[in-house]
Amino acid sequence: MLNLKTITLTLKKKSQIALEFDELIPDNIYNWEKSDFEEYQVPVGNSRFPLTDYFDIDVEGTAESPEEVKMILDGDMGRVKYIGSKMGAGEIIVNGDADLHCGAEMIGGKITVNGDAESYAGREMKGGELTIMGNTREFCGCSYIGDWRGMSGGKITIQGNAGKQLGECLSGGEIYVKGDCDILAGIHMTKGFIQIDGNVTRWPGGQMKNGNILINGRLGTLLEGFVQDGVVTDPDIDGKAFSGKYIKYTGDIALNGKGGLYLNAEKNRDLL
Amino acid sequence: MEYILKNGIVYDPANNVAGEKKDVMFKDGKIVDNVSSDAKILDVTDKIVMPAGVDPHAHVAGPKLVTGRIYRPEDSRKGVTAKKGVCRSESGFSIPSCPATGYRYSRMGYGTVTEAAVPPLEAKHTHEEIMAIPNVDVTPLPLFGNNWFVLQYVKEGQIEEIAAFISSWLKIVKGYGIKIVNPCGSEAWGWGMNVHGIDDPAPYWDVTGREMVRALSQANEMLGLPHSIHVHPNDLGHPGNFPTTVGTMDCVKDVEKNSSVRNQTIHITHAQFHSYGGTSWRDAESGAGEVADYVNKNKHVTCDVGQVTLDETTTMTADAPMEYDLSRLNGLKWANKDIELETAAGLVPFIYSGKAPVSSLQWAIGLELFLKIEDPWQVCLTTDHPNAGPFIRYPRIISWLMSNQRRQEMMDNREVHPWSHKRTSLATLDREYDFNEIAIITRAAAAKIYGYQDRGELTPGYNADIAVYDLNPNDIDPSKEPAAIEQAFGNAMYTIKDGQILVKDGEVVQIKPSQTIWTNVQGYEEQEKMIMEKVMPTFNTYYTVKFENYKVHDHYLPNPIEVKVQASK
Secondary structure: OOOOEEEEEEEOOOOOOOEEOOOOOHHHHOOOOHHHHHHOEEEEOOEEEEHHHOEEEEEEOOOOOHHHEEEEEEOOEOOEEOOOOOOOOOEEEEEOOEOOOOOOOOOOOEEEEOOOEOOOOOOOOOOOEEEEOOOEOOOOOOOOOOOOOOOOOOEEEEOOOEOOOOOOOOEEEEEEEOOOEOOOOOOOOOEEEEEEOOOEEEOOOOOOOOOEEEEOOOEEEOOOOOEEEEEEEOOEEOOEEOOOEEEEEEEOHHHOOOEEEEEEOOOOHHHO | OEEEEEEEEEEEHHHOEEEEEEEEEEEOOEEEOOOOOOOEEEEOOOOEEEEOEEEEEEOOOOHHHHHHHHHOHHHHOOOOEOOEOOEOOEOOOOOOOHHHHHHHHHHOOEEEEEEEEEOHHHHHHHHHHHHHOEOOEEEEEEEOOOOHHHHHHHHOOOHHHHHHHHHHHHHHHOOOOOEEEOOOHHHHHOOOOOOOOOOOEOOOOOOEHHHHHHHHHHHHHHHOOOOOEEEEOOOOOOOOOHHHHHHHHHOOOOOOOOOOOOOOOEEEOOHHHHOEEOOOOOOOEEOHHHHHHHHHHOOOEEEEOOOOOOOEEEEEEOOHHHHHHHHHHHOOOOEEEEEOOOEEEEEEEEEOOOOOHHHHHHHHHHHHHHHHOOOHHHEEOOOOOOOOOOHHHHHHHHHHHHOHHHHHHHHHOOOOOOHHHHOOOHHHOOOOOOHHHHHHHHHHHHHHHOOOOOOOOOOOOOEOOEEEEOOOOOOOOOOOOHHHHHHHHHOOOEEEEOOEEEEEOOEEOOOOEOOEEEEEEEOOHHHHHHHHHHHHHHHHHHOOOOHHHHOOOHHHOOOEEEEEEEOOO
C-alpha cells in the first residue's frame, strides 16, 4: 500500500468517556497539516475538546489523496470509538485496543488493530479490510440495531476469539476467525462467507438463508434446522479451495434456507 | 402586528383567485382587507402565494408512531440534524421525531395536518404527542369502524344510538370526526381472520362492512359533523379490490348530506391502495380508471391518493390483518397490537423500489388517479404518510403532477419497472397540473372536505396561514423544470401561521405550539346521557381501564380549537 503521509497520534491521556473518531478518517484529513489537528476539537459525549488534550500529534510527508495516508494510533484506544468508521481509503493502524464500532460502515482501505476490538467492529462494512490481532466481542460484522442488512462486502480477520452473533445478517464479504467463536455466528445471514478455525460454542447459522460457514474446530451444539448432506472431501466453497474432510449441512430449514455449514469431520466425529 | 405580503402572485382557489398579482394583508393573526400605513411590508414580488397547506390524511401522532420509532431504530438514524437556531435536533426519515414532524411540515408551507387514526383508548397518548409537535395544527380522527358499541347498535339498527355514541365519544377523546378502517376486518383480526368484500360479516357479530359504513354515515349526517365519514375501505392493497372500493363509495349514495360546510358524504382515503384490478400479484393491473370514473360521476365522494414515492418507509395502519399479509409478503419485521373492544393495529417496514414491478404499478396507479379524476376539488395530495412514503416527498409528487415529461422520462429510462406503463394507462395521460390545481389539491380542497371555517383560503377573517414559494409562475415551465418545482415547494420562502412567520427562506425561524382541532356537538346532551348509561355496564365489564382514566382531560389540549356544531336531524 502506498503511504506517503504518516500521521501519528500518541495517546497521552485516556478519557473516561469515549472519544469519537469518525471524523478523523483519511478521506477527511489527507490534506491536514499538524496545525489543523491542533485546532481540531474531538467529540466526547455531548461536548468537544481539543484533540491535543489527549494526543501528541506528529505529521510527516504529504498526500494528494486519502490513499496516500497512513494513520498510526499509538496507545490504548480502549476509549476511542468509531475508529475508521465510514473510511473509504488509506490505512489506519491501532497499536493497542479499539473501542466500539471500529471500521463500522467502512467502504475501503485497511485497518489493523494490534490489540482487542470492542463490540460492533466492522458493523455494516461494505468494503476494505479490517484485521484484529486480538479478540473482538459481540456483533462483529453485523447490521445496525433493528436493521436486516448487515455487512455486505470487504474482509474481516480476527486472530483471536470472536463474541456472540458474529456476521449477523451478513449479506456479503468474508469473515475469518482464527480463534474460538461464541453463539449464533452467521445468524440471519443471506450471503457471504464465515470461517472459524477454533471451537464454536453453539448454534452457528441460526435462521440463515444462504451463504456459507466453515468451522475447523469443534462445535458444541448444532441447531435442529440443519440437515446433514454427508461428508465432502476438499470442498470448494465460493471459489476457495479447502483441504480435508468436512461434514456438510444445509439450513436453516426453519426458514427454508439454502445455506451451507461445513464442520471439520475429524473434530466433530460425534456428529457423524 | 400588521403585515402586507406585497406583489405576490396569489393562488387562492376558494376565492377564485388563480395567479393574480395582488397584496395579501393580515393583522393580529387574521387575514384582513386593509392595513394601516404602519404595516410591515414583506416583498414577495412575483413569488407564489397560497394559503398554508392542509394535509387531509397522515399518521403523525399516537401509539403507532411510538411503536414505529422503537422498533425501527434504523429509521431514526436517518435525517439526523443537530439543534440549530430555534430548532431542536431532528431524527428519522419515515417516522420523524415529533419536533422534526412540525419543522418539516412548516418548511413545506403546511399549517394543518390530520392524524387519521386515533384508537379512542389511546387518545390520551395521541394528544400528548400532538403537544410535542410544534408549528402545525392537528385534527385527530377517532376510529369507530370496529368498535364493539357501534357494532352492537348497527346490529340492532339503532342509528340514533350511534349518533349519540359518536357525539359523546368525540367529547371524551377530543376528536374531530369519524374514521373507519377496514370495517369489521380489524375486529375479525382479533379472531385471526379478516373480511374481504364489504358484504363479509365480522365473526360473532353478523354485521358487514356495508352496514357499518352506512350506519356511521347516517349518524354522521344526523349530527351534521363538519367532516364526512373518513373511510379506509376493506381489502386494502389486494389485487382485484377496486369493486369493493366502488361499492363502498356507492353504498352511501342515497344518504342525504346535512352540512353546508362540505360537499361530500364520504371521503375515501389513500385511494391508490384500493384501486387494483386482476386476481393476484401475477396478473395485477390498474383499477384506477374505474375508481376515477365513479368519482367523476358522483359528487358525494372525495378522496385522497396515498401516492407511492418509491422510498423505504414504515407502513402503519389500524388495518391489522393487512399488515400481517404484508409481513408475510416481504418477510420483514412486524409489530401488531390489539386495542381492546375498539380496533387493532400493525406495522411493517416496506421498501418501494422502482425496480420492483408491484411498487412501480402502485406508483403509476396513484398518478393515474390524480390525472383521471377531473375535478381537483374531489382529490387531495397525500402519501398516507408514512405508508406510501414520507410526507416530505409532497414536493416531488407535485413535480410529477406538473411534468408529463418527467413521468415519461421515468418510464422510458427505467427509473420505474415496465409494469408502470404495461399494466396502467399512465403513459397515455398527458394532463399536467397547473399551480392553481396544485393549490386546490394541497390546501383548498382538503380544507373544504374537512369543513374548516378558519383556514385553507385567504378570505378576510380567516387565519393568516400563508405559504410563499420562491418561484415566479410566469417565468418557469414546470413541465421542463421538475427539479426546481420540487426544490421550491420543499423549502418555502415564507410559512406564516396565525400571522407569525415560522419559516423564512426554507429555515424554521420561529416555534409555535400546535393546536388541536376537535368537534363539540351541541344540543344532543339528553341522548348522550342516555347512551352513557347504556354503555357503562359493558365498558365496566370488558375494558381493562376505568372510565375515569379513559377520558381525555382538558389539560391534554392546552391549545384547543373547539368546533361547535349544532346537531340537527
